[in-house]
Amino acid sequence: MGTDTDRQRILDIIANITPLDSVAMEQARARQQVLTKPADSLGRLEELAVQIAGITGQAVPELERKAVIVMVGDHGVTVEGVSAYPSDVTAQMVSNFLRGGAAINALARHAGAHVVVVDVGVAGKIEESGLLSRKVAPGTANMACGPAMTEAQMLAAIRVGIDVLNAQADQGLALVATGEMGIGNTTASSTITAALLGVEVARVTGRGTGIDDRQLAHKVQVIERALATNTPDSSDPLDVLMKVGGLEIAGLVGIILGAAARYLPVVIDGFISGAAALIAASLCPLVCHYLIAGHLSGEPGHQLICLKLGLTPLLNLKMRLGEGTGAVLAMHIIEAALRTHREMATFAEAGVSTREEQD
Amino acid sequence: MGTDTDRQRILDIIANITPLDSVAMEQARARQQVLTKPADSLGRLEELAVQIAGITGQAVPELERKAVIVMVGDHGVTVEGVSAYPSDVTAQMVSNFLRGGAAINALARHAGAHVVVVDVGVAGKIEESGLLSRKVAPGTANMACGPAMTEAQMLAAIRVGIDVLNAQADQGLALVATGEMGIGNTTASSTITAALLGVEVARVTGRGTGIDDRQLAHKVQVIERALATNTPDSSDPLDVLMKVGGLEIAGLVGIILGAAARYLPVVIDGFISGAAALIAASLCPLVCHYLIAGHLSGEPGHQLICLKLGLTPLLNLKMRLGEGTGAVLAMHIIEAALRTHREMATFAEAGVSTREEQD
Numbered sequence: 001m002g003t004d005t006d007r008q009r010i011l012d013i014i015a016n017i018t019p020l021d022s023v024a025m026e027q028a029r030a031r032q033q034v035l036t037k038p039a040d041s042l043g044r045l046e047e048l049a050v051q052i053a054g055i056t057g058q059a060v061p062e063l064e065r066k067a068v069i070v071m072v073g074d075h076g077v078t079v080e081g082v083s084a085y086p087s088d089v090t091a092q093m094v095s096n097f098l099r100g101g102a103a104i105n106a107l108a109r110h111a112g113a114h115v116v117v118v119d120v121g122v123a124g125k126i127e128e129s130g131l132l133s134r135k136v137a138p139g140t141a142n143m144a145c146g147p148a149m150t151e152a153q154m155l156a157a158i159r160v161g162i163d164v165l166n167a168q169a170d171q172g173l174a175l176v177a178t179g180e181m182g183i184g185n186t187t188a189s190s191t192i193t194a195a196l197l198g199v200e201v202a203r204v205t206g207r208g209t210g211i212d213d214r215q216l217a218h219k220v221q222v223i224e225r226a227l228a229t230n231t232p233d234s235s236d237p238l239d240v241l242m243k244v245g246g247l248e249i250a251g252l253v254g255i256i257l258g259a260a261a262r263y264l265p266v267v268i269d270g271f272i273s274g275a276a277a278l279i280a281a282s283l284c285p286l287v288c289h290y291l292i293a294g295h296l297s298g299e300p301g302h303q304l305i306c307l308k309l310g311l312t313p314l315l316n317l318k319m320r321l322g323e324g325t326g327a328v329l330a331m332h333i334i335e336a337a338l339r340t341h342r343e344m345a346t347f348a349e350a351g352v353s354t355r356e357e358q359d
Numbered sequence: 360m361g362t363d364t365d366r367q368r369i370l371d372i373i374a375n376i377t378p379l380d381s382v383a384m385e386q387a388r389a390r391q392q393v394l395t396k397p398a399d400s401l402g403r404l405e406e407l408a409v410q411i412a413g414i415t416g417q418a419v420p421e422l423e424r425k426a427v428i429v430m431v432g433d434h435g436v437t438v439e440g441v442s443a444y445p446s447d448v449t450a451q452m453v454s455n456f457l458r459g460g461a462a463i464n465a466l467a468r469h470a471g472a473h474v475v476v477v478d479v480g481v482a483g484k485i486e487e488s489g490l491l492s493r494k495v496a497p498g499t500a501n502m503a504c505g506p507a508m509t510e511a512q513m514l515a516a517i518r519v520g521i522d523v524l525n526a527q528a529d530q531g532l533a534l535v536a537t538g539e540m541g542i543g544n545t546t547a548s549s550t551i552t553a554a555l556l557g558v559e560v561a562r563v564t565g566r567g568t569g570i571d572d573r574q575l576a577h578k579v580q581v582i583e584r585a586l587a588t589n590t591p592d593s594s595d596p597l598d599v600l601m602k603v604g605g606l607e608i609a610g611l612v613g614i615i616l617g618a619a620a621r622y623l624p625v626v627i628d629g630f631i632s633g634a635a636a637l638i639a640a641s642l643c644p645l646v647c648h649y650l651i652a653g654h655l656s657g658e659p660g661h662q663l664i665c666l667k668l669g670l671t672p673l674l675n676l677k678m679r680l681g682e683g684t685g686a687v688l689a690m691h692i693i694e695a696a697l698r699t700h701r702e703m704a705t706f707a708e709a710g711v712s713t714r715e716e717q718d
């Protein structure tokens with residue numbers, strides 16, 4: 001897998017991404033109009049049913065196999081003291097995922113979704129079984145001093161995401177949620193967001209795992225230093241990703257592109273997943289139609305990303321945990337949309353008077 | 360069941376409603392602090408776990424049996440032409456509920472909740488089996504010309520709600536959602552809201568099943584006429600309920616009071632359920648602690664009710680269907696809160712470093 005091969009594979013995937021199926025969407029809209037309820041009264045559930053019809057090409061879609069793909073990587077920038085937790089916690093939390101003790105495990109069991117944990121770049125050692133080991137490097141370099149990744153690492157990490165998505169899709173995956181873990185990755189995501197949206201660092205930088213005011217001011221300074229050191233090209237999303245991103249974020253870019261190319265809806269989690277979506281959509285704007293924003297994160301940069309991508313998050317529960325938790329929670333809403341679309345009786349079937357009959 | 364007996368029963372129920380269990384809440388808060396996640400990062404899920412600990416008196420609660428109780432009644436005021444649908448639709452939709460073809464059925468199946476349909480006051484005939492027949496009257500009188508109910512009817516309908524709730528609780532019900540059906544019941548709810556909150560009718564009157572501008576102006580006039588004719592006493596919630604309410608709304612008041620008295624969390628659906636909650640909370644302010652606002656309805660009066668009751672809806676999906684749909688959808692979030700609270704590993708159990716160890 002050389003750099004050129006990886007780059008070509010990514011370009012091929014992007015070339016496969018198409019607009020939504022407008023015929024299926026029109027059929028889904030027509031069905032919504034005759035179900036036993038006032039027109040439009042299911043609000044966003046109706047919009048979701050129509051969008052997923054467009055993504056899958058089925059007027060009455062059914063998404064059986066669900067998974068959250070949790071990409072994990074470490075960040076060299078943590079040596080600058082940007083997080084409330086030590087870097088070791090990345091590997092410790094991966095072990096927690098594999099033993100089923102984390103929030104994402106509880107929420108995935110509740111949603112009936114598989115948890116697929118992928119090591120794209122963990123620095124520490126993980127002993128538990130069940131991990132997909134696709135380590136590109138043992139963490140990124142410190143972006144405050146130079147590029148976080150080499151071009152080859154960045155492309156390889158995207159390629160990991162594409163390959164994992166394709167393997168899951170081959171096994172019947174129908175609805176995918178993005179998840180991640182990596183101490184320091186709100187710092188990387190804020191830097192990506194500031195670079196790609198051209199906004200002030202302070203506007204898109206939050207408290208991550210819970211730093212105080214002094215630490216937050218320091219985090220902003222570190223990000224400003226990373227931008228000054230690397231001067232990422234805001235017109236080139238891959239340059240931004242390579243210089244100030246993360247291995248797990250690159251992996252998520254691959255998941256998102258891969259899913260869109262396979263006609264799968266992708267539920268985006270919070271800020272870090274949003275930064276990956278921003279890169280994927282900058283590479284290929286059609287990607288946006290395949291995205292569902294699961295929830296609005298408490299991290300301040302996330303709202304700007306959603307605005308840019310034209311996404312309105314389904315949930316706003318003041319969550320800011322990552323791991324894919326908000327995305328998996330939103331799967332209940334997405335399935336609710338599909339179940340009402342599929343299972344409700346029409347006015348004719350139920351013998352219920354319509355407005356027209358009354359008029 | 361005379362009027363005095365019903366009134367005494369309601370007063371007894373109210374006397375049984377207590378503040379939440381602060382010890383269980385403190386234990387739940389302490390547990391949330393040691394689960395493997397940054398403090399407070401699960402946002403409203405954490406708040407829900409603590410609230411339900413307080414309601415049930417269990418530090419780590421589990422709510423197995425769930426039901427949505429759909430109270431149904433007709434409204435005499437429909438002769439004034441306030442709805443987009445004919446009154447017959449109430450009975451037709453009850454048949455649809457009993458055959459499993461309505462939105463509430465699909466969403467309840469998705470949430471694993473039972474659907475309990477109670478006829479408190481349907482005008483039409485229903486042939487399907489499975490209905491709880493507790494009809495107090497075949498619909499209310501036209502409130503534009505006089506009181507919607509007699510005092511005896513209003514008290515009997517509340518009593519129906521209390522009795523149904525108690526029967527369900529005796530069978531192990533642990534989490535209840537309120538639902539309703541009744542053509543014309545946004546008109547009744549707007550009138551209740553205007554009377555109890557002392558706000559202009561136009562501010563709390565919406566399009567219900569989907570009326571146009573002209574019909575909306577007419578609906579506002581009808582409500583103003585009902586208020587002028589009946590002059591409900593805004594300091595007496597039962598006077599308001601009797602004069603401008605509905606049989607199914609009175610039934611919901613009974614469900615809500617009964618649930619609080621049995622230490623059960625109650626998920627409130629949208630505007631009509633909110634109007635019932637407003638009456639219940641006006642009778643007994645402690646009730647508010649037992650309420651969870653499932654979603655924010657598109658009906659304009661609902662937000663004012665939530666503000667008054669100090670409730671922040673869990674979901675905002677532009678739904679305005681009623682039936683209990685928003686409440687049942689919110690059950691997924693509530694269960695997610697309890698599953699993370701119950702199932703997540705602590706820092707010590709998972710061997711994950713805490714912030715303190717780092718400091």
